[in-house]
Amino acid sequence: MLDPRKPPLAPAKGKPSMVMFISLQGSGKTTTCTKYADQHRRKGFRPALVCADTFRAGAFDQLKQNASKAKIPFYRSYVKSDPVKIAVEGVDRFRKEKCDLIIVGTSGRHKQEAALFKEMRQVLEATKPPKSPIAPR
Ligand SMILES: Nc1nc2c(ncn2[C@@H]2O[C@H](COP(=O)(O)OP(=O)(O)O)[C@@H](O)[C@H]2O)c(=O)[nH]1
Ligand SMILES: [Mg+2]
Numbered sequence: 001m002l003d004p005r006k007p008p009l010a011p012a013k014g015k016p017s018m019v020m021f022i023s024l025q026g027s028g029k030t031t032t033c034t035k036y037a038d039q040h041r042r043k044g045f046r047p048a049l050v051c052a053d054t055f056r057a058g059a060f061d062q063l064k065q066n067a068s069k070a071k072i073p074f075y076r077s078y079v080k081s082d083p084v085k086i087a088v089e090g091v092d093r094f095r096k097e098k099c100d101l102i103i104v105g106t107s108g109r110h111k112q113e114a115a116l117f118k119e120m121r122q123v124l125e126a127t128k129p130p131k132s133p134i135a136p137r
Contacts (some may be wrong), residue, residue: 003010003027008083011040011045011100011101012100013043013100014042014100015130016024016095016099016100016130017100017101017102017130018091018101018102018103018104018127018129018130019032019036019101019102019103019104020103020104020105020106020120020123020124020127020129021105022106022112023108024108024109025055025056025107025109025110026052026108026119026132027108029053029105029106029108030053030059030062030063030105030110031066031068032069033063033066033105034049034063034066034067034070034072034134036103037067037070037072037103038070038072040101041070041071041072045068045100045101046098046099047072047099047100047101047103048072048073048074048075048090048094048097048099048101049063049067049072049073049074049075049100049103049105050074050075050076050086050087050090050091050094050102050103050104050105051063051064051074051075051086051090052076052083052086052087052090052104052105052106052107052109053083053107054083054086054107055080055083055084055091055104055107055108055109056108059105059107060076060105063105064076070099073097073099074091075089075090075092075093077089077090077101079120081096081120083106083107083119083123084119084122084123087102087104087123087126087127088126088127091104091127093128097103104123104127106119106120131133
């Protein structure tokens with residue numbers, strides 16, 4: 001998405017797309033998720049945010065505040081603590097609501113821990129993103 005050497009990736013309006021944000025803690029995932037969603041909302045997309053960060057206390061409150069301000073629907077289970085289950089529930093809900101850009105924010109860590117990558121893979125596999133959701137422009 002940000003690599004200038006590659007053709008820019010763009011979701012298509014009305015077609016289901018899913019974007020998962022992955023990075024180390026404090027690198028700007030939650031902030032960028034909302035900016036990305038807001039940018040697309042202004043272009044006429046129906047974006048939605050799923051908070052699959054169960055690691056950092058306050059992660060959901062932060063997302064909730066940003067998303068509410070930007071008027072973007074968001075999801076996070078208050079009862080579940082498994083990020084994979086939360087991601088699946090959120091993605092399912094927004095698919096049913098015909099959102100065309102579902103953005104999943106994941107947990108960051110302080111360094112590249114193997115557990116983080118395992119969790120990312122599990123979230124990705126469990127949410128079954130569409131095969132070619134986002135095509136080069
Ligand atoms: N100056 C600046 N600060 C940012 C930017 N994106 C995020 N931040 C700040 O960096 C900190 C961490 O961002 P956050 O989105 O919570 O990162 P996350 O831990 O990866 O979700 C917060 O204090 C943000 O306000 C940016 O583009 N510019
Ligand atoms: Mg975050």
